Amino acid sequence: MSDGPRYTHGHEPATLASHGVRTAATSAAYLLPHLRPGLDVLDVGCGPGTITLDLAELVAPGRVIGVENVEAPLVVAREEAVRRGDSATRFERADVLELPYDDDSFDVVHAHQVLQHLTDPVTALREMARVCRPDGWVAARDADYAAMAWHPRLPGLDLWRETYRAVAHGNGAEPDAGRRMREWANAAGLADVRITSSVWTYADQASAQWWGTSQAARCSGPVFAAQAAELGVGEDGLAEIAGAWRAWGSEPDAWFVVLHGELLARPGGWAQDS
Template sequence: MSSGPYLHGHHASVLRSHSWRTVENSCPHLIPHLHNTSLKILDVGCGPGTISVDLAARIPQGSVLAIDPSQEVIMKARKHAEEKGVTNIRFEVGDIFNWGAVAGIEESGFDIVHAHQVLQHLQDPLSAMKEMKKLTRKGGILAVRDCDYSAMNHYPPNEGMSKWLDLYRSVAKSIKCDPDIGKRLHAIAMQAGFPRSDIDTSVSAWTFSTPDERAWWCGLWAERSTKSDYKARVLESGLGTEEDLEEIARTWREMEGKEDGWFAVINGEVVAYNRP
C-alpha cells in the first residue's frame, strides 16, 4: 500500500499553520493520558514536529518516535527539537504503510500511537488505523484527531468562502481523500477492530478572530491558494482555474480585513483503548 499525494505539500504557507500547533491547542484529548512521564509514543505524520516535540517535553523519562514520509519536514522537525533542547525524541522518514522499514518501530511497541490531521490525507484511512492499532501495546491507546471541513464556519457571510470550501472539498475527494473525516473517526476505529465501548469521542475547535489570528489564518490560506502544492492539485484536477484561485485568495484577504471576522475549525477526536 502506498501513500497518495499529500494535498497541501510542504510550502512555507502550509508549514506555518502546522508549526503553530502544540499539545495544548491541538491534542486536548491526549492531555489526560500524559500523566505517566515514561511513556513511549509514536507520532505518525508528524509534519514539522511541533506537537511531537511538545509531547516529548511532557514525558521527560519517556520517548517519542515521530515519522513522516517527507524528508524535507523531517529535517525541519529535527532542527525544531534541537532549538527547543528536547532530546528524548527521534524523527525518521517513514510511512505508516511501510513502518517495518523504520528502525525501532515494532508491533505492540508503543503506549500511545498518535496521528494529528493525517487520516484526512490518506486514501485508505482504515488500513492506516489498522496499522496504528497493531503498533499500540495492549493497555495502550490510539489517539487520532482530524478536522471536518463540512463543519467549518465563518462570519460574516461571504459567498467567496463557499467557493473556497466547495473547491477544497472537491479537490480532496478527487484524489480519494475525505476532507470531512473528523466526524467518522470513531466509525473507522470500530472497523479497525475496536469495540464501540472502548472508544472515547470528543470535539474541539480552533477559532481565529483577533486581528493577529485573522492575519495568520486568512493570510496562510491566501498564500496556500496561490503558492503551495494545493494550487498545482487544483489545476491538475481541472476543478478550478488560476483565476478561481486568485479570486479565492482575494476573498481570504477581504475576510482578514473584517474587524468582526470569525472562523471556526471543528476537529473530531478519538481515543481508542487497546484492551489486553
C-alpha cells in the same frame, strides 16, 4: 501518512509554517490527561514536529518518535528539536500503512490531521493499533471541512471549500474526516472507543489576520494550484480565493471555527477493568 495518495496541502513553506504554530495544548488537549512521564510515544504524520516535541516534554524520559512519509517536514522538525535543545526525540521516514516497528512498541500512537489525507484510514488505524501496547492509547484528531463555519460570508471562501473538498476527494481522501472517527475506529476493531470534539476559533484581530493570511498563502502555492487546475479552477479562481481569505482576515467582525473529531481508543482485544 502513506506514500500512495497525493497530499492535498503539499509540504511547501507556507503549509509548514502554518502547521508549525500547532501545540499539544491547542491540538491534542483530549490526549494530555492520559500522558505521564516514561511513556513511549509514536507521532504519526508529525509535520514540523511542534506537537511531537511538546508531547516529548510531557512524557520524558519516555521514547518519542515522529514520522512522516517525506523528508521536507522532518528537516524542519529536526531543526525545531535543536532549537529546543531536545536531542532525544527522533524524526524518521515511515509509512503509516506499514510502520517499521514491532508489535506493542509504544504506549501512545498519535496522529493529528492525518486520517483525512489517506485513502485507507481504517488500515492506518489498524497499523497504529498493531504497534501500540495492549493497555496503551491510539489517538487521532481530524478536521471536518463541511462543518467549518465562518462570518462574514464571502463567495471566494465558498469557492475555496468547494475546491478543497473536490481536490481531496479526487485524491481519494476524506476532507470531512471529523465526523467519521467513530465509524473508522469501529471498522478497525479498536476497543474502549471514546469520541469527543473540539474547535479552533479565530475571532480576534490577530488570529483572524493570521488565519486569513496563512490560508491565502497555502491556496496560492503551486501544489494546491496544480490540483485545483485539474478541476478547472485556474489562476483567476485561485486569485479570488486568496483575495477572499485576505479580505476576511481584515474584517472587524471576522469569525471562523474549525470543528474537529477526536478519537481515543485501546488496541483491539483490550478488556477494560471492571
